[in-house]
Every structure is written in structure tokens, then in C-alpha cells.
Amino acid sequence: MILDVKDLSKSFGGVRAVRACGFNVSEGKITALIGPNGAGKTTIFDLVNGFLSADEGRIFFRGYDITNLSAWERSRAGMSRTFQLSRLFKNLTLRENFVLAIRQNDDKFWKMFFSKHDEHEFDSRIKEAMEFLGFKKELGTKVTELSYGEQKLFDLTRAYLNPHTMLLLDEPVAGVNPVLRESLKKIMLKLKERGETILLIEHDMDFVHAVADRVIVLDQGSVLTEGEPEKVFHDGRVLEVYLGSA
Amino acid sequence: MGYFIYLVTLIAIYMMVIISYAVPVGWTGLLTLGHISLLAVGAYTAAILMTHGVSFWFGLLAAALAAGGVSFLLALPARRIKEDYFTLITIGFIFVVNAVIVNWTSVTKGPFGITGIERPSGFEDPFAFMALTVLALLFTAFFLQRVVNSPFGRALESVRDDDLVAESLGKPVAKLRIVSLVTAGVFVGVAGAFVAAFLQFINAQVFWLDNVIFILAAIVVGGLASFRGAVIGTLVLYLIFEPLRFLPFPPGLIGSLRLGTFSLLLLLVVLFRPKGIMGRAQLGE
Numbered sequence: 001m002i003l004d005v006k007d008l009s010k011s012f013g014g015v016r017a018v019r020a021c022g023f024n025v026s027e028g029k030i031t032a033l034i035g036p037n038g039a040g041k042t043t044i045f046d047l048v049n050g051f052l053s054a055d056e057g058r059i060f061f062r063g064y065d066i067t068n069l070s071a072w073e074r075s076r077a078g079m080s081r082t083f084q085l086s087r088l089f090k091n092l093t094l095r096e097n098f099v100l101a102i103r104q105n106d107d108k109f110w111k112m113f114f115s116k117h118d119e120h121e122f123d124s125r126i127k128e129a130m131e132f133l134g135f136k137k138e139l140g141t142k143v144t145e146l147s148y149g150e151q152k153l154f155d156l157t158r159a160y161l162n163p164h165t166m167l168l169l170d171e172p173v174a175g176v177n178p179v180l181r182e183s184l185k186k187i188m189l190k191l192k193e194r195g196e197t198i199l200l201i202e203h204d205m206d207f208v209h210a211v212a213d214r215v216i217v218l219d220q221g222s223v224l225t226e227g228e229p230e231k232v233f234h235d236g237r238v239l240e241v242y243l244g245s246a
Numbered sequence: 247m248g249y250f251i252y253l254v255t256l257i258a259i260y261m262m263v264i265i266s267y268a269v270p271v272g273w274t275g276l277l278t279l280g281h282i283s284l285l286a287v288g289a290y291t292a293a294i295l296m297t298h299g300v301s302f303w304f305g306l307l308a309a310a311l312a313a314g315g316v317s318f319l320l321a322l323p324a325r326r327i328k329e330d331y332f333t334l335i336t337i338g339f340i341f342v343v344n345a346v347i348v349n350w351t352s353v354t355k356g357p358f359g360i361t362g363i364e365r366p367s368g369f370e371d372p373f374a375f376m377a378l379t380v381l382a383l384l385f386t387a388f389f390l391q392r393v394v395n396s397p398f399g400r401a402l403e404s405v406r407d408d409d410l411v412a413e414s415l416g417k418p419v420a421k422l423r424i425v426s427l428v429t430a431g432v433f434v435g436v437a438g439a440f441v442a443a444f445l446q447f448i449n450a451q452v453f454w455l456d457n458v459i460f461i462l463a464a465i466v467v468g469g470l471a472s473f474r475g476a477v478i479g480t481l482v483l484y485l486i487f488e489p490l491r492f493l494p495f496p497p498g499l500i501g502s503l504r505l506g507t508f509s510l511l512l513l514l515v516v517l518f519r520p521k522g523i524m525g526r527a528q529l530g531e
Contacts, residue, residue, distance in 0.1 A: 049414065050413075051410065051413070051414075070413070070418075071410075071413040071414055072412075072413045072414075072415075072416050072417055072418045072419065075413070075414055075415060075416035076416045080414070080415075081414050083411070087408050087410065087411045088407070088408065088411075089403065089404050089407035089408060089411065089412075090407055090408075091403065091406075091407055091471070091526055091527045092400075092403060092404075092407065096400060096403075099397075099400070100400060100401065100404050100412075100415060100417075101415050103397055104416055106397035106398055106400065106401040106417070107398065107401055107417060107418050107421055107422055107425075108398070109393070109398055109425055109429075117396060117397050158415075162414075162415050162416070
């Protein structure tokens with residue numbers, strides 16, 4: 001397994017958003033975190049990614065304890081994520097956004113000052129990724145000129161270009177039209193074929209059913225059940241947390 | 247001719263401050279107002295040393311180190327707090343530095359200021375000193391231009407546009423903020439040594455709030471994240487600034503008139519042209 005989350009807890013004031021939550025993610029598989037609103041999915045994502053620090057519990061990534069690492073250190077350890085609402089470096093172009101994702105160690109002031117660099121040096125890598133993910137746009141375009149659907153693809157492409165061993169995708173099909181949803185489904189399957197490890201949050205059950213190898217159901221901050229989609233979607237407890245008891 | 251030399255020297259010194267200040271404000275997105283006080287740290291460090299027999303060049307080096315060191319301390323809170331709160335801290339910093347200058351009389355001579363500061367040997371002549379100042383400005387511009395045009399500069403822009411995404415792409419936001427503030431601080435310190443040698447007299451009044459408005463207005467009018475913008479902003483402001491001195495008003499009124507003009511200009515630009523003359527970003531985006 002690539003990610004092992006053990007007994008994670010997080011409270012905000014008096015509200016326990018995550019309580020003794022544990023699960024793991026296998027390499028080369030797509031794992032989906034599902035659950036009703038307020039189940040703690042985004043909080044767990046932020047805890048795994050390092051945007052939030054856990055009150056209790058440990059997180060192991062590729063065998064290393066990363067609980068005390070910051071978000072940028074976890075990114076350099078191999079985690080790359082997207083956002084539910086795409087977040088952009090809004091004054092920059094597509095190329096500039098993508099180069100920022102690819103280039104690591106650009107915080108080395110002196111190294112950068114004396115070494116030669118070219119904004120176009122990663123163009124072939126960027127074009128390959130855009131082609132693979134079906135994102136067609138001029139690299140000189142300002143990101144603010146992208147439509148909502150294009151922003152979703154852009155966010156995925158940027159996360160894909162960021163050197164990683166696991167992708168964390170936060171609601172990749174939220175709010176997109178049915179055509180893009182279908183193409184994102186195909187993209188997920190292509191990513192799986194390439195051996196990508198993906199942990200995703202999603203509300204769209206058809207999408208989860210089509211792409212996920214394993215589903216983890218959260219309720220009130222802890223794992224209710226987990227397993228293959230077929231098994232999980234026929235579990236009475238899952239229907240109950242989604243639809244309420246009869 | 248004397249007035250022209252005076253003006254060019256003054257503009258060159260302030261341009262040094264403004265293009266340094268442009269790095270954290272324009273590229274990193276940290277609205278710091280404390281640069282006038284870093285200028286004071288540089289000027290007082292150089293002036294105190296130079297009036298005790300130390301050469302201008304060592305004074306210059308010490309000014310750069312002192313302002314860089316103080317800006318490091320000032321930058322520490324920027325690691326964790328929101329940008330707006332950091333701006334408030336830098337306002338507090340202006341008052342702290344002013345209080346130190348006014349009250350630490352044994353070192354700073356308090357409200358009377360430090361007099362008798364000499365220009366570097368070989369550059370006593372106003373024209374030679376002007377040439378030296380312009381040279382220092384060109385070096386500052388060359389160095390900082392290289393910094394912001396490098397991948398490091400692009401990483402600073404990512405912090406400005408969205409620090410959370412920057413973190414998620416492996417950018418150490420806290421470190422980038424600190425390095426940008428310290429780099430700017432070092433060059434502002436150098437400018438401080440030039441202020442001391444140029445005026446040959448400094449007191450707390452030279453580094454007070456009216457100059458904060460002037461520096462901020464130059465950056466915002468010229469446009470954030472643009473060196474050319476910062477240069478043009480400085481020149482535009484001086485074109486407004488200087489003719490005011492020839493108006494037939496009492497001298498006491500001229501200062502207030504300048505401050506009012508800059509504040510009005512700042513307000514108009516923020517309201518109607520938030521990216522300034524040639525900016526790449528805008529305040530508070």
C-alpha cells in the first residue's frame with residue numbers, strides 16, 4: 001500500500017469532523033472516498049495533503065511517517081492534488097502555471113539566479129500531458145480566460161504534471177456537463193492503465209462506480225464500510241446514510 | 247545644474263527603494279509598509295558608523311546587513327499569518343523604529359538627528375556622487391531583474407496568486423516570503439546609506455509616514471510586478487512632486503499638498519486602474 005492512514009482525528013472547536021479514521025490506498029488503484037455532506041471527506045483530504053494538521057493519528061506515505069510534514073514537503077514526497085473549485089495562478093498563463101507545477105527546487109535563490117532557464121524548456125512534456133488528458137488550449141492563454149469545464153481539465157493537468165506518485169482529486173466531475181463527465185471518466189481509466197494511484201472524493205455515484213477499484217464510505221468522520229464498488233453500493237448501511245432510515 | 251544633480255540623485259535613491267520594495271509587494275503579494283523604516287535602519291547604521299570614522303563602503307555593507315537582518319525579523323510573522331495582518335504588523339514596525347530613533351538619544355541623537363555625515367572619498371563632488379548613486383541603482387535593478395525573471399521569481403508569483411496551490415505544488419511559501427522580504431531589505435539598506443551620505447544629515451522626520459505614501463503610490467501607479475512600471479511610477483510621481491514646490495504657498499502647506507495629491511492619486515488608481523500603468527497583478531486580488 002502507498003498510503004496508510006491510522007486513527008486520524010480532527011476537531012474544529014467543539015465539532016469533531018474526523019474521529020479515529022483509518023484506511024489505506026493501494027498502489028496503481030483508484031480509491032474513492034464517498035459519504036454524505038459533512039461526513040469529513042474534504043477534512044480528511046486536507047489532513048492527508050497537509051493543509052490541516054491532525055489532532056491525533058498518523059499518516060504513512062510510501063512507508064514514511066509524513067504526519068508532521070508540511071503541505072509542500074508532502075508534495076515533494078509525491079502527493080499532487082486538485083481542488084473542488086479550481087484554484088488558479090490567475091495572473092499567469094497556462095504555460096507559466098504548468099512550468100510551476102513541473103519545476104521543483106525553484107526556491108533555491110542562488111541556484112536559480114546563476115543557472116540558465118527557459119520558459120519553453122518543458123513544452124514537450126506539457127503538450128504530451130495535455131494531449132493525454134484531452135486538454136486543448138494555447139499555452140499562452142491566461143488561465144482566467146478558461147471556462148469552468150476547461151478549468152477542471154486544467155487543474156487535473158497541472159496536478160498530473162506536478163511530479164507525483166499519488167494523485168488526490170477533489171470532486172473531479174462536480175458541476176461539469178455530461179459530455180465532459182464522460183470524457184473525465186475515460187481519462188480516469190486511462191490514468192489507471194498508466195498505473196497511476198488515485199485517491200478521489202466524489203458525489204457522483206455513477207462516476208465512482210465506473211472508475212473506482214475500491215470505495216471507502218465515510219459517515220460522521222469515520223469509516224462506515226469499504227470494499228469493491230459492487231459490494232459497497234449494495235450495503236444497507238450505505239443506503240441508509242445517503243437516504244436516511246425508512 | 248545644481249538642482250538637476252540634486253534631483254537626479256534623489257530620484258535614483260528613491261528608485262532604488264521603490265524597485266526593491268516592488269519585489270515583496272508586486273511579486274510575492276505581501277503589502278509591507280515597513281520599507282521606510284528599513285531605509286531608516288540602513289541610513290542610521292551607515293551614519294553612526296561613518297560619523298565614528300568608518301568609511302562609507304563599510305558603512306554601506308553594514309547598512310545592507312542591518313536592514314537585511316531587521317527585515318528577516320520583520321518577515322518571520324509572514325510565515326504564518328494572513329497578508330492583511332502582516333501589513334498591520336509593518337505599520338506597527340514604522341512606529342517602533344521611529345520611537346527607537348527619537349528616544350535612543352545616546353546613539354541616534356534623538357530628534358536633533360545626526361549631522362556631519364561625509365560623502366565617500368573621491369565622490370564628495372555632487373556630480374560624482376550622483377554618478378555613484380545612479381551606478382548603485384543600475385546594479386540594484388540588474389540584480390533584482392535577474393531575481394524576478396528567474397524561476398525563483400515565478401515561484402514568488404505563485405505565492406502571490408494562491409499560496410495554498412503554491413504549497414500543494416511543493417513551493418515552501420514561508421521561505422519564499424522571507425527571502426523576498428530580506429532581499430528587498432538588503433537593497434533598501436544600501437539605499438539608506440546613500441540617503442545618509444546624500445543629505446549629510448538625518449533625523450526621524452526623513453523616514454516618516456509621508457514617504458510611505460510616496461513609495462506605495464509609486465508602486466501602485468506604475469503597476470505591481472513590473473520593474474518598468476515601478477520606474478515609470480517613480481518618475482510620474484516626481485513630475486507631480488517637484489512642481490508643487492514652486493507654487494506660491496507657504497512652505498508648511500506644500501508638504502500637506504504633496505501628501506494629499508499622492509493619496510488622491512493612489513485612490514484613483516486603485517479605483518479606476520487597479521493594475522496601474524503597466525502592472526501584471528493588482529493589490530488585494
